[in-house]
Amino acid sequence: MPIPTSLCADCQANQSEVEIRKRQLCNDCFRKYVSSKILKRMETYRFKNQVGNAKKRLFLPISGGVSSLVLLQVLDTQIKKQLDQQNRTAYDLVLFHVAPQDNDGGEDWWQHVQAQFGLHTYLPIIKLAGVSQNDKHIEEDLQLLGLSRQEGETDEQFLTRLFTSTKSATARSDLQVLLLKRLIIAMAKAQNCDSVIWGHSDSKLAAKALSEVAKGRGGSVPNELADGPSPSGLNFNYPLRDLFKTELELYLSTLAGEIRSCQLENQEEEAVPVSLRMTSIDTLLNTYITSQGEKYPSIMANVVRTASKLQVPTAAQATACRLCAMPITAGSEEQQLCYGCERMKQDVRG
Ligand SMILES: [Zn+2]
Ligand SMILES: [Zn+2]
The missing domain is CATH 4.10.240 (CD2-Gal4)
Structure with a gap:
């Protein structure tokens, strides 16, 4: 127009x-x-909310896509301004990137990001297979899905076999999201971070809310989407929750070339697969919301707002799922997996 x-x-x-x-x-x-x-959405981390000199360490996973790059640029600008005006910062950022499984590159790009946004702590790039080394309980917990490491198998081989043992695209994507989250949480804890700052736009959160419900993980939605304490023991924050993906793209396009070049290529959402059978619920809803949902901004904002307000038992009241830490709302006391993880298990060949 x-x-x-x-x-x-x-x-x-x-x-x-x-x-x-x-x-x-x-x-x-x-x-x-x-x-x-x-x-x-970052007001919790202002100077006036600081207790004594306890400066917060915030963990910022960077995918290389538009959303997390915009988030980094805005927080970096805020930190620079704090240094200029008060010679101190209200919080520190720890940056982390998980390399896609089939990709060795990324080191040069990571150096480039570091050169542009030099004030922060950068962790070395880790592949998703690194979850075995960094999350001490993951292998024990994966055994609940009937999956365990075979004699002599490397981390990479084990991960590949985990994915090939899923029978549906949805279970595969579910497992990938779970492992990625476990890796991010383990790294954030090892870095003594208080919070994970997620770069999810409103569009992404709406797609996530709807796909969690479709995957039988509806009970986890408020925990997943609310700002504040999460069942992982860390705070979660979603500062991009009031902005659409298209608005973040537009924002990035107005910034200087050096900043725009920090976008990692091929980091956009999975392309829509040709056959529906090969499509995971996550991809389907992501694609749908990015192409159609943004035409109805008030409905989209409502999905996220309503979902964040639903009441569910906290993990303290209910048993926490061993795999995803979400409260188990029904079933016997011995049950160790939530309904969503039980459903995933049915789609895994142990
Ligand atoms: Zn103006
Ligand atoms: Zn679970």
Whole structure:
């Protein structure tokens, strides 16, 4: 849609350059709009909320995609401003990247990100197979799915076999999400971080809420999507929750080339597979929401808002699932897996 020439609705001085939620803004005001939405969700980590000199360490997983890069850029700008104005920062960032299983590259890109955003702690890139080395309980817990390491199998071989033992695309994606999350949590704890700061946009959170329900993990949705303490023992925060993927893409496009070049290629959502049978519920809903859902912003925002408010027993009241840490809401006392993980187990050849 061509944007009619008009003044920016916010500053009333510059020509408008973008249309956002039916308002015409200049690039400067649009960037302010995006970063204020993000920083509003980071208020827990302001100076005034600091207890004594206890500076928080925040764990920031970076996929290389648009969302986590925008989050990094906004937080980096905030930290620089704090250093300029007060000569100290309210929090420290620990950055982490998990390499895709079939990809050895990434080192040069990681160096490049480090050169652009130099103030933070960077952990070495780890592959997903590294979950075995970093999460001491994962192998024991995977045995509940009937999966255990065979004699002489390397971490890589074990991981590959885990994935090939899934009978459906949904179980495979479910397992991948689970392992990735366990690795991120283990690394964050090893780094003495208080919180994990997730780069999920509103679109991603809405897709996640709907796919969790479809996979029988509805009970975990409020825990998954709320800001604050999570069953993992760490706080989770989703500062991008009020912004759509398309808005984050637009924001990135207005930044300098050096920043834009920190995007890792081929990190976009999985392409839609040709056959539906090969499509996981996660991919299906992600694709649907990015292509259709963003036309209905208020419904999307409602999905996330409503889902975060549902009441479920906390892990303290109920037994926690050994694999995903979500509360087990029904079943006998000996049950060790939640309903969602039990469903995944049915799609795994042990
Ligand atoms: Zn303006
Ligand atoms: Zn579970």
